[in-house]
Amino acid sequence: MGPRARTIEDKQQRRRTILEAAKKLFFESGYQNTTIEKITEVAGVSTGTFYLYFKSKREIYMALYADGVDIFHQMAQQAISWPGMGVLGRLSAIANAYYRFYKEYTEYFDILAFIHLNQEELENPSDMRTVLDEKALKLLKMIEGVIKGGVESGELAPMDTWKATNVLWGMMDGLVMLAERQNVTVIEVSLEELIKQALEIAFYGMVRR
Amino acid sequence: MGPRARTIEDKQQRRRTILEAAKKLFFESGYQNTTIEKITEVAGVSTGTFYLYFKSKREIYMALYADGVDIFHQMAQQAISWPGMGVLGRLSAIANAYYRFYKEYTEYFDILAFIHLNQEELENPSDMRTVLDEKALKLLKMIEGVIKGGVESGELAPMDTWKATNVLWGMMDGLVMLAERQNVTVIEVSLEELIKQALEIAFYGMVRR
Amino acid sequence: MGPRARTIEDKQQRRRTILEAAKKLFFESGYQNTTIEKITEVAGVSTGTFYLYFKSKREIYMALYADGVDIFHQMAQQAISWPGMGVLGRLSAIANAYYRFYKEYTEYFDILAFIHLNQEELENPSDMRTVLDEKALKLLKMIEGVIKGGVESGELAPMDTWKATNVLWGMMDGLVMLAERQNVTVIEVSLEELIKQALEIAFYGMVRR
């Protein structure tokens, strides 16, 4: 339908078009309920073209995942890049970034969240997997860096920073997941407030006394 | 081939047999990779019989979910039923019950966890959904009851108890989910320790100062 | 479309129906050009039913192959079962059986012939393969038995009977294959005569002088 993608930029663009279509559909209907046919239909290309740009359904999913992690990583990085912030400020900033990512990039967020539990469905790990895990690990390391800084500066009590990082992350994750379920309506508490409260609780628990 | 289930007990028994088969398989292979045929094979009944006891694949999944929530609810209830426990003891007990449930009833746990993110895959909400949300709500209310008690007794600082409940729950959930992913190996920190640390952090944040 | 196959005989019958449809189509259009859909269409069953009776396209092919070998084996066996036949008579009888098989069961013959060279297309050997090779081996052993008998009775010159068997078989095979190609028309010599001549030549070469 579209004109042939002749230059590298054209091809990048076409890849993006397909990626966007897939993102939209994965978000709307989930991985299983999204068929290649639907993706190509929305992207306005033929089945064959899809396979010109992506090896498989799985691969496009992973590509989106990678993008999602990158986006969040960048958001978080930026959030803590202001000089003169205290640890608590930085951690709050990361939490906020997390929340903003959830709100503004829900499609990506859902893709990230989906992968948590459905690795079986996505079958064999492959190289991609490793790449992705590395990306995720780097993200956690960044957060740990912030906590470490806090401990060193004396703002936070001495602690196992790696454990603390995972606690913080798991906490945020858990809260958003809670909100993600239909339960959100059940809970009748806004996610934003929840995160704030969680941070408060956590921070009181972490600061040096 | 199987004898007819004439009495109500017979029927209940047969239902349980199918349920157990499904639980085993959902746990081993996930929802998508479990076929009705496999379930009936393991249960030793025919395909038709399956549909005599469950309306659809989805329904049996939901039934298992409900069972899982019930089991955990009972475990948590029991954990806090000792008289003379402080709030922190009670909350710890609940967290421990959560951990124990995760360890001892992993099949159920996975089923519960799966549902979080895959509601899309399970399609139309149906009545079951409501029943389940009610069950889950009751569970959260029980936890809130504990926190409320602590605030009233002055052990905990005054706070929005409903928010705090959700924070605690989300925290635990998030941690286990973190551990459930492949990331567990990445993280290299045992779940048990993580939960302990999380509680510590949270409790320090919650107690009256 | 047809009524449900309830008894074992019904099922055998249905299996046969599908088998016949496949045989016809493989013969008419070759393996690659025969689709499961065409087979089920001709057999008057649904796609799903096909897979109820055969694991794969390959399997139905192999099943036909096995039948073909069995049929020929029986024909050859019967051909040499008359008491009081000399070796040459027996070998002639086998060659005739081969020719009759080619004429009367061309569909089977073609399936047997096809497999010769296209094992790649049929991919991984599997158990079936072994079974089939055993069947083919048994057939050759039967022919060798006849030649051995001839050598022992002094009708034939002493020789490596296994080699001779393979020569004879390869000869017959080669001739029919020659006839099978479009070349038949080119050659303008009837297959029957060719086989007769070949036997004459071979026999003159084999008899004790």
Place this chain on the structure above:
Amino acid sequence: MGPRARTIEDKQQRRRTILEAAKKLFFESGYQNTTIEKITEVAGVSTGTFYLYFKSKREIYMALYADGVDIFHQMAQQAISWPGMGVLGRLSAIANAYYRFYKEYTEYFDILAFIHLNQEELENPSDMRTVLDEKALKLLKMIEGVIKGGVESGELAPMDTWKATNVLWGMMDGLVMLAERQNVTVIEVSLEELIKQALEIAFYGMVRR
């Protein structure tokens, strides 16, 4: 990417490159498993260029077949071109040439053999077919010439030389085909020995007594 083939020689060269790539791949993986893309990749040209030199996948296959027949024809011709050879010597020489062709040009041999049985797969006959049959016919006529010479010189018994030619050819063909199948391992007899034995048997049958 490739430079333009301006002169006729350039074009011939490019054609050859593609042909060689196809030969290699057809031999390694068979007709069905060889894609145009793989061929062009190996040949170092673009997909479009392939279709500039060959009308279809089928056509390149046929072209290789023609080459194969030509090569063997030349080998056989040369083998019998020594003056002062007897008939049996000449026939042996042809058989040896056949065997050598099988050994040294296995790729071509397989291509020739494949066509025997898979004409269906190659679809509509087309003009090529005729060309090929003519080539094959010429080959057989050459062999017949040798036999005729033998009959005329009295070395061989009087016989229908055309039939005998076909018998000999079919015999050789049949033996090699036997060896080509997986059965080779089953048979456990070397092809070379088989051909020798076959010739012996045949010659004893053909010589004047």
Place this chain on the structure above:
DNA sequence: TATGAATGAGTTTTCATTCAT
């Protein structure tokens, strides 16, 4: 109640061929 044979829409993926540049 129980059975299990039958269904058929639905899914991913391949690849020969075309054609605008």
Place this chain on the structure above:
DNA sequence: AATGAATGAAAACTCATTCAT
């Protein structure tokens, strides 16, 4: 003459669900 992106028709196989017995 050469390119290679785009095409889209196949094709094999799966599986939740139905329904006649």
